[in-house]
Amino acid sequence: MPLAVFVLGLAIFAQGTSELMLAGLLTDMAADLGVSVPQAGLLISAFALGMLAGAPVLAVVTLRWPPRTALLVFLAAFIAAHVAGALAPGYWVLFATRVVSAFVYAGFWAVAAATAVGLVPANARGRAMSVIAGGITVAMVVGLPLGTVIGQHLGWRAAFWAVSVLSAIAMAGVAATIPGGRPERAPRLRDELRAMAAPRLWLAYGTTALSTGALLVTFGYLGALLAETTGIAERWVPAVLAVYGVGTLIGITIAGRTSDAHPFRTLITGVTGAVVASAALALTAGTPVAVIVLVFLLGAFGFATNPALNTRVFTLAEGAPTLAAATNFAAFNVGITAGPWIGGLAIDGGLGYPSVAWIGAALGVVTLGAVGWAYALHRRDAGAKAGAELSHSTPALNEV
Incomplete structure (x- = not known):
């Protein structure tokens, strides 16, 4: 796997x-800003709204x-x-x-995904995307709790400074390792839009949205659930x-090695496990050990779907890697x-x-329907391809 x-x-x-x-900062931010916890939770949705618009727009602008x-530019x-x-x-x-x-984070993700996939062979796309998306999992293991600790001891604004x-450190790394210059064959917007017209690609996008909503409906309020309901x-x-x-981290690492060869099996396993974990969490929310x-x-199964969701899109949209990644x-x-x-x-x-965990389980069931x-x-x-190949081979056999 290339260092880049x-x-x-x-x-x-x-x-x-x-x-x-x-x-992990919602309760402190709500108190400091004078809003309710659900209203503070909308700051998570605000970030998502920016990414929702930024990915396709910036993918086209910077194509x-x-x-x-x-x-x-995006990092700056x-x-x-x-x-x-931090100064707001x-x-x-x-x-x-x-x-x-x-908005700019979305642009970065779209270009980074297309760049990473372009640096590896087709049978290593799942591993490359597991490394890219693995940045999110490491953020959960290290960044999220560290940001929470910083926020609790120094205030939430200090977490923004961190x-x-x-x-800035990441920006220096990108400048040092990502090759400069334009690609040998610059993508054309017309080609990318044509490749994006496939209906099955949009079914894949729907699956991505459903599975993510099933996980985030619980995760978005996980800190509050732990404190208010579980009593931690x-x-x-x-x-x-x-x-x-x-x-x-464990889920996405394992799935990164299975999603290229077995994308549907990986998706079904991950979504089913997340549904079961969500329902069990709703039933045992007041029991700390079980929670x-x-x-x-929930983290392992929920994120096990990520590489397969990404590689499936690249498989269905070979001619539109940048816009396909942005739309996904x-x-x-x-x-x-x-x-x-x-x-x-x-x-x-x-x-x-x-x-919220019950809602996550219900959305997961709908996701399983989309995967099926x-x-x-x-x-x-x-089956149709196999039949066509057999029919083409029949005349040759008759000639023999």
């Missing part, structure tokens, strides 16, 4: 820390830019937005900086979130946006924090 792929994973870790750390130039804007967020005087200014920083510094002391919440992160085990399993990233963020929003509605409706539909179409295509 690992550097891109490091940059995703730096930015992913910002995306995830709010899960013919040298990849290194685009990546460095991300750092500036976080400095502004109120909720709505902070909300705006979250949208802006997420992300700025971390992103505040100082131990970062440790439990780290357990979740360890699960995601800790289930948080680990947008689909991830449809789930990230919808999950916490739906969970917030349930909490505001008085259903309690365990209700895609698999049925895949099997039909495989």
Whole structure:
């Protein structure tokens, strides 16, 4: 695996820390900004909204830019937005900086994914994407709990300053290792749009959005659930979130090695495991030991789907790697946006924090339906291809 792929994973870790750390800072941020916890939770959705718009827009705008130039511009804007967020005087200014920083983070992810896939052979795409997305899992294991600890001891604004510094270090790494210049064959927007017209590609995007929403509806309020329902002391919440992160790292690492050869098996295993873990979490939310085990399993199974969701898109859109990656990233963020929003509605409706896990289980069941539909179409295509090959070989056999 080229060193550049690992550097891109490091940059995703730096930015992913910002995306995830709010899960452990919501209660403190709500108190400091004078808003409710569900309203503070909308800052997670604000970040997702920025990524939802940023991925396809910036993928198109920078389609013919040298990849290194685009990546460095995105990182510079991300750092500036976080400095502004750390200095934000109120909720709505902070909300705006979250949208802006997420917008450029989305552009970075789209270009980074296409760059990583272009650096490896087709049978290693799953591993490359597991390294890129592994930056998110490391952010869960290290960045999320570290950001929570910093926020608890130095204030949530200090966590934003820490992300700025971390992103600057990642920017230096990108400048040092990503090759400069334009690719030999610059992509054309017309070709990418034509490849994007396949209906099955959009079924894959729908699967991405559903599976992500099923996970994020629980994860978005996991810190609050641990403190308010499970009764875990505040100082131990970062440790439990780290357990979740360890699960995601294990799940995505294993799936990165299986998703190229067995994408549907990987998806079905991951989604089914997440459904079971979500339902069990809802039933045992008041039992600390059970919750800790289930948080680990939820992370492992939930993130095991990530490499397969990504490689499936690249398989279906060979001629549109940049825009396909951008749109799939947008689909991830449809789930990230919808999950916490739906969970917030349930909490505001008085259903309690365990209700978000029930919602996650229900969304997971719908996801399984989408995966089954895609698999049925895949099997039909495989059968038709085998039949066509057999019919072409029959005349030759008759001649013999």
